[in-house]
Amino acid sequence: MADRLTPVVVIGLGRFGTALALELVRRGAEVLAVDRDPVVVQRMAGQIGQVVAADCTDREALEELGVPDFDRAVVAVGSDQHSSILTTALLDELGVEHIWAKALDRQHERILRRVGAHHVVLPEEEMGARLAHLVSGEVSDYLQVSRDWVLATATPPQDLVGVPLGESGLRRRHRVTVVSVKHAGAEEFTYADASTTLAYGDEVLLAGRTADVDRYVRSR
Structure with missing residues (x-):
């Protein structure tokens, strides 16, 4: 039997926090969900095993909930930046090893x-x-892995x-890498290597820096 996922504290049950908490529960994780609004907590009580109303800008409240015993926490507080920042700082003081936080903009991100x-x-x-990227038709899917690294799926250009x-010479000329390929008519992607040859109708998964991938898909 597979090991259970690491328990997670989710603070803030707006749209983002609720979706995250429910998906973690679906995947078999133990979730402690916290929101300061009792109405929200009552609504989620039947869907998340542990959901409580508390003010997470209060250190004592966090300690009473056993938050320091968790290794992972997500601060999913919505538009209240002050609460978001203070809660994040308290989690750090309490020794939570892995803290994720939702930011509203880049300045908020830097402070967090x-x-x-x-x-x-x-x-x-x-x-x-x-x-x-999807609406423009440049790619069929696009995932930003970090601030300057993306994965994108697209059809191969004629020169490939x-x-x-x-x-x-793809990596040398365009500084992107084909990680995997789904050949025309196939249902799944397979790993690509140096011997992989592409055809029209194939779909490739590209990896690279954001600017390089964007430049490459626009040049096809």
Whole structure:
């Protein structure tokens, strides 16, 4: 039997926090969900095993909930930046080893990192960038792995068709790498290597720095 996922504290049950908590529960993780609004907590009580109403800007409240016993926490507080920053700082003081926090903008992100967040996400900005690439038709999927590294799926350009990847000079010329390929008619991606030869109708998974991948897909 597979090991259970690491327990996680999710603070803030807006749209983002709720979706995250429910997905963690679905995947079999133990979740402690916290929100200061009793109405929200009552609504989620039947869907998340441990959901409580508390003010997480209060250190004593966090200690009473046993938050210092958790290794992972997500600060999913919505538009209240003060609460977001203070909660993140308290989690750091309490020794939580892995802290994720939701930021509203880049300035908020910088502050969250200074006060102890190990990972910061900007859901609206990241989804906006992804959707822009999809709507433009440049790629069929787009995932920003970090601030300057992305994965994207696209059809291969003409100069790659019929040429083994090892002979294409793709990485040297465009500074992107084909990680895997889904050949025309296939249902799944497979690993790509130097001997992989692409055809029209194939789909490739590209990896590289954001600017390089963007430049490459626009040049096809």
